[in-house]
Amino acid sequence: MDKKVRRYEIDRARIILERFEEExxxxxxxxxxxxxxxxxxxxxxxxxxxxxxxxxxxxxxFGDSETLHRFQIRxxxxxxxxxxxxxVVERDPASSAGPGFHKGWPLHPDGAGYxxxxxxxxxxxxxxxxxxxxxxxxxxHGWPKKRASASSIETRA
Numbered sequence: 210m211d212k213k214v215r216r217y218e219i220d221r222a223r224i225i226l227e228r229f230e231e232e233x234x235x236x237x238x239x240x241x242x243x244x245x246x247x248x249x250x251x252x253x254x255x256x257x258x259x260x261x262x263x264x265x266x267x268x269x270x271f272g273d274s275e276t277l278h279r280f281q282i283r284x285x286x287x288x289x290x291x292x293x294x295x296x297v298v299e300r301d302p303a304s305s306a307g308p309g310f311h312k313g314w315p316l317h318p319d320g321a322g323y324x325x326x327x328x329x330x331x332x333x334x335x336x337x338x339x340x341x342x343x344x345x346x347x348x349x350h351g352w353p354k355k356r357a358s359a360s361s362i363e364t365r366a
Contacts, residue, residue, distance in 0.1 A: 215263045217288065217297035219254065224296055226254075235296060241335035244296065250287060250326030252316060257297060263288050269314045276320030287326040294330065 225236040233251040235244045271277040291297045317323045
């Protein structure tokens with residue numbers, strides 16, 4: 210039985226991505242969550258965007274080495290977490306098959322200094338990210354402001 214080849218891409222309709230030197234920050238504009246992803250996680254996102262199959266990520270990072278086997282499960286768990294959060298979605302199977310082995314791979318042939326990908330989700334500014342800036346503007350200050358619902362309006366005597 211053939212195993213399904215899973216290829217992913219960032220869901221650009223819902224996810225805003227900004228890469229910095231050592232990490233990537235992503236914002237889900239539908240849920241209001243934002244994420245910090247380590248350097249290793251950012252590398253994995255780039256490989257997925259290039260069209261690499263999820264099962265080939267460890268090979269691209271480490272080559273056929275003992276290091277590949279040490280990190281393969283962690284990388285698969287990281288990709289699964291990205292999919293569960295809606296950061297990545299499966300590519301259309303009709304789209305390009307993705308790269309074959311590329312010059313410059315493996316990126317970490319001996320695994321020295323490689324740290325597994327770290328993924329953190331934050332919701333501390335979720336309410337602000339979900340405000341509709343066109344319709345929920347404070348008339349006095351001009352800044353978006355969450356409107357109080359009928360159940361949360363305070364009454365003062």
